[in-house]
Amino acid sequence: MKNARHIENQETKLALQIIADVFEKTDHAGGVYLINPDEMAFLYCMPTSWSAFNYDPSTDLGFNIKARQDQLGPDEAKRLIDGAAFTIMSMIRFGQQTKIWGTDLKQMLEQGGRLKIETTPFPNIQHLFSIDRRNLKR
Helix, strand or coil, rough: CCCCCCCCCHHHHHHHHHHHHHHHHHHEEEEEECCCCCCEEEECCCCCCCEEEEEECCCCEEEEEEECCHCCCCCCHHHHHHHHHHHHHHHHHHHHHHHHHHHHHHHHHHHCCCCCCCCCCCCCCCHHHHHHCCCCCC
16 A cells, blocks of 8 residues: 655655565555655555455455455465454554654754644545545555
């Protein structure tokens, strides 16, 4: 799943593609954000051989979550669902850690009272199921 926003910087676009290729080649799930002087970009790579996330170009996000016992057997279906659950919970924990550390670093920069950092969140951040996902396909 890639940015829904347009990325101007060609090197950033290339880096995102290289990183996506590494995730796929090494069978890893995860997310990454890249920052250049003018913009921030992000990428989530969810499908792996060890989880129930599967590439599916027919879906808006480019993947689905599926592990049917009648097709895989109960043990394999459970293994894949467990992998997807671990991926999701790891994403949540990393997001929590990133928010805490980002806030701490912001406070460090502001110490001394000479600097006040103000930021504007991305406009219209939405839940996954309400996003126009036409531009997210891999």
